[in-house]
Amino acid sequence: MVRQRKNILSRQFDLLIDGYPRSANTFAVYTFKTAQHRETRISSHHHNPAAVVAAIRMRKPVLVLARDPIDAVASWTVFSGYPLKYNLETYINYYSELLKYKGSFEVGEFGEVTKQFPFVIDRLNRRFGTKFETPVVDLLNPKRIFEAIERNFEIENGYVDENRVSRPSEQRELFKRTVREELEGPDLEPLRRQATALFTAMQGKTSADAAIAAKC
Numbered sequence: 001m002v003r004q005r006k007n008i009l010s011r012q013f014d015l016l017i018d019g020y021p022r023s024a025n026t027f028a029v030y031t032f033k034t035a036q037h038r039e040t041r042i043s044s045h046h047h048n049p050a051a052v053v054a055a056i057r058m059r060k061p062v063l064v065l066a067r068d069p070i071d072a073v074a075s076w077t078v079f080s081g082y083p084l085k086y087n088l089e090t091y092i093n094y095y096s097e098l099l100k101y102k103g104s105f106e107v108g109e110f111g112e113v114t115k116q117f118p119f120v121i122d123r124l125n126r127r128f129g130t131k132f133e134t135p136v137v138d139l140l141n142p143k144r145i146f147e148a149i150e151r152n153f154e155i156e157n158g159y160v161d162e163n164r165v166s167r168p169s170e171q172r173e174l175f176k177r178t179v180r181e182e183l184e185g186p187d188l189e190p191l192r193r194q195a196t197a198l199f200t201a202m203q204g205k206t207s208a209d210a211a212i213a214a215k216c
Helices: 025-035 049-057 069-080 084-099 110-115 117-128 142-157 170-183 186-202 210-214
Strands: 015-019 042-044 062-066 106-109
Touching: 015 025, 015 049, 025 042, 025 062, 025 110, 025 117, 049 062, 049 084, 062 110, 062 186, 069 084, 069 170, 069 186, 084 170, 084 186, 106 110, 106 117, 110 117, 170 186
Parallel strands: 015 042, 015 062, 062 106
Antiparallel strands: none
C-alpha cells in the first residue's frame, strides 16, 4: 500500500491530501482542483503516513481523509487483491502513526468529503490560514464528478475496470459483500475493533473503545 513520491520531499506543492486507499482520495483531489481558479499544486495518493509527517514538518496545509474501516478495507481488498488481514493491519498502521500528530492536520471523513466538501475546505482554511476556494453547488454533483473520474481512468488505462475505477460500482459491491462478511467475522474482531477505534479518534469523537486507539 505504501507509495513513495519524490515531490513530498521537495517543497513544490501547496496542499497535501492523503488517506488510506479507497477513502475518497481521487474524489477529493478532483473536486478540490476543479474549484480553484488559480494553479494549486496538490501532493496526493501517497497512502503513506511518512508523507503526511513530512508535509507537517514543512508547515504545509494537510488534509487527511478517513473512512470507516469496514468500507475502506473491503473496497481496497477488492481493488488490490491483497490479503484482508494485511489490509486491515495497514489501515491500523496508517492511522495509528498519524494519530500522534492529531491537531497538525485537518480531517475529512468519507461521507463529509463526498457530500459536504465545502465544509471540509472551510475548516482547512481556518486551521491553516489559507484561502482555498470552495466548490460551488454545481461542481458537487456526484454524477458529474464520477463521470469525469471514469473518463480519466479510461484515458489512462484504455478501458474501465469496475474493480479499480474510483467511483461507485454495482459489480464491485457484489465482491465487497463477501469481503465484508469475512471482515465482520470473529477471527478479525480484535483488529476490526482497533481500526474502528482509530477511525473514531481521528474524527475527534469519543467512544467506549477510544482508549484502544491511544495504545496503537
